[in-house]
Amino acid sequence: MVDMEEGFNFMEKEHKIDMISELPDTLLQQILCFLPIKQVVQSGMLSRRWKHVWHTIPVLEFDRTCFEPKLWCRDRKKTCQIQRKRVELYHCVEQNLLSHCREGLKINKFTLFMKLSTRKSVSRLDRWIDYAIKGDIEELNLEFYRSLCKRYLLPQRVLLAKSITVLTVHGCRLESRYFDINLSSLKKLSLSEVHTNDQIIHNLVAGCPLIEDMRLESCYGMKNIHFSALSKLMAINLRYNVLEKVELEASNLYDAYIQENKACEINLIHCKNLKKLELHTECMTDEWFHYHISQLAHIEKLIIHCKMLGKIKISSQSLKALFLLKCDKLVEVKIDTPKLCLLSYCGHSKISLSLNASVYFSEACYQMVRPVDHWDVQKIELLSKLSNSKLLYLTSFYIAKDVVVPKELRDTLPSPSYNVKQLKVAISQPWNGHEIDRLVDSLLWISPLPEIVVITYWINVKPWKDTTSFKFSYKKPILDEENPSCCKFLPNPCWGHCLKTVTVENIKVRADEETLKAEKETLEKYFYENAKFLESFRFLCGGVG
C-alpha cells in the first residue's frame, strides 16, 4: 500500500483545495464503482453534494461483506441490532434500485448475496429483480443461501431479459414450464447448486446463441448433456453434476474442464479446435484416451486425472503442456510430442516412461505420492527421465529428511538432473535448522550445477510459505586430480570444482535469530569445506512478518 502521507502531505496544507467537486456526478460514480458497497453508501455522508451521488451508481454489489451470516444470537439486544441493520440494508438496496427506475437509468451490474428465510423476503427479491430488469441490466449475479424454506424459484423474466450479458446464479430452482427462453445477449453463464433438469438446460442453451463461456456446477437433476451448434462457445466448465453423458459439438471451443465423479460417457471429438482440456474422471479407458486425443489435432494443454488409465500413448504435433496427475494405475506412458515444454507427473515411480525428448523442457514437475516412499533406483531413474528441463520442481515431501538421498544410491548412480538449471523443492513441515547442510548436499547431488535452488516450506499463516533460495555462480573448473570421485558419472565437473559465489536468501515469517544464526554458520562451513575455490558466501534474511 502506498504511504499517503509521504506522497501528498495534504494534512499539512494550510488551505485544502476541493478539486474533486469539479467532476460531474457520472465521473464521481466511476470512482465509486471501484469501492466496496459499504464505502459507496458512506460517500453519501461526505457533503451535501455527495448525498445523492451514490443513488444512481450503475454498479450495485451487495455481496457477502454486507450480509452478516447470523440473524440471531443469544444476546437479545444484539439480535435487535442485527435485525435493524438488516432492515436498513434492504431499504438501501430498494432505494437504489428505485432511483434507477424512476430516472430511467441503466443498471450495469447488480450483485446480490442473500439468505432467504421468509415469503416476504422472496417477494422482496422478486421485486428487486424486476427493477433490475427494467434497468436494462447487463450483469446479474445472484447468490442464495437458504435456511428453512424451499430454494428460490428464479422468475421467468430473468430468462427473457434481452439485455443480460453475464448471468451468475447460485442456489435456486429452474421451473419446467420455461419454454420460451430468450437471452439473446448472454455471453457468460454460471449456474451452481441449481435444481433443474435436462430439458430446461437444453432450452436455456438453445435460447442463448451468443454464449461464449459456460459453467455448470452441481446442477441437480441434470443427467445428459448434448450441446450442438454453439458456434460462439469458447470455454466450458462442468463439475460435480453427476452426469451420465456429455456430448459437445462446438467448433470454436478452446477450453474444456470436466470433472464428473460418476461413470460418465464423454464425447468431445467434434470440438476440433480444442486447445486446453482438463479431465477429472474415474472411468476413462486407455482406448477412449487414444481415440479422443488423436482426434484433437490442436490440443496444447492436457491435464488428466484418472485412476483407470493403465497404458497410454500420446502422439501430438501441437501439445505443449502435459499433466498426468493421480493416475494410480498407470504403468506405461509413451510420449511423442516434439513441441512439449512442460511435463508434470504425479504418481508412483514404478512406471515405464518413454519420451521423445529431443526437446529441452522449460519446466518439469515430479510430485511424489503420499506416503512418500524412500528413494530407490526406480525413483532416480524416473527423475532422470524428467530432468531434461531448465526448471525441475519436486513436490510433496513431508519432512526435510525425506529429501535426502541415501549414500548407497549416491555412490552407485549418476546424478539424475545435471541439465537442470533451477531446482525447486517443496516440503510440508517446517524444518529443523541443523539439517540444512544435509538437505542442500542431497539437492546438489541431484542437480550438480544449478544456477538457483529454492526450498519452500508450507506454513499455516500468510503468505503460506517460507522460502530459502540459493543463487550460485561459477568459474572455470580447476581439477586437482584426473577423475575426481564426486563427478565420475557426470559429463561436466560438479559444483565442488567451480563454485565461485553463493548467495543465500531467506524469506521467512517470524524469523528467529537463533535459528538463522545456526543456519548461516552451518551453511558457511559446508560450502567453504566442499567448494575449494569459493570466493564469496552471502547470507541474507528478509522478514515478512
Added chain:
Amino acid sequence: MKFCTVKQYFDDENNNNVTNGIATTVIPLPNKHLKIKANNKEMEQYEQELLRNVMPQELTKLILAANYLNFKEALDFFCRTVANAIQNKSVDYVRKFFGLESDFEPGEEEKLCKEFAWSFEGVDED
C-alpha cells in the same frame, strides 16, 4: 480510433479544461498500458509511482482529460487509482483527502450515520 478526439482537442483553441501538461501525461499512456496490461505487479508499481508524482488535484484533471478524450482504459485506471487511495478509509479521511468540507446541519449528519449504521464495520484505522 481513440485519438480522433485528440485532433479535435488540438484544433479547439477555446478549450481551457485540459492543459498541455496533462495531455502529455495521458497520451503516452496507451503504449505503456499495452506493455503492462498483462503484468499486474508492474501495474501496481506504476500506480504507486504515479501517486508519488501526482497530486490529487492533478488526478482530477487527468480524469477529466481522459473522459474528454474518450479514453476508457485511462479513465478506468485513474478512477481506480483514486479509489485505491481511499479504499476502506473512514468518511473523515476521505473528506480530508478530497479537501471537502462537511456542509450538513449537525442533526442531519447524525441522522445519516444512524441510517447507514450497517455500513460502519470493517473500516481501516486512519
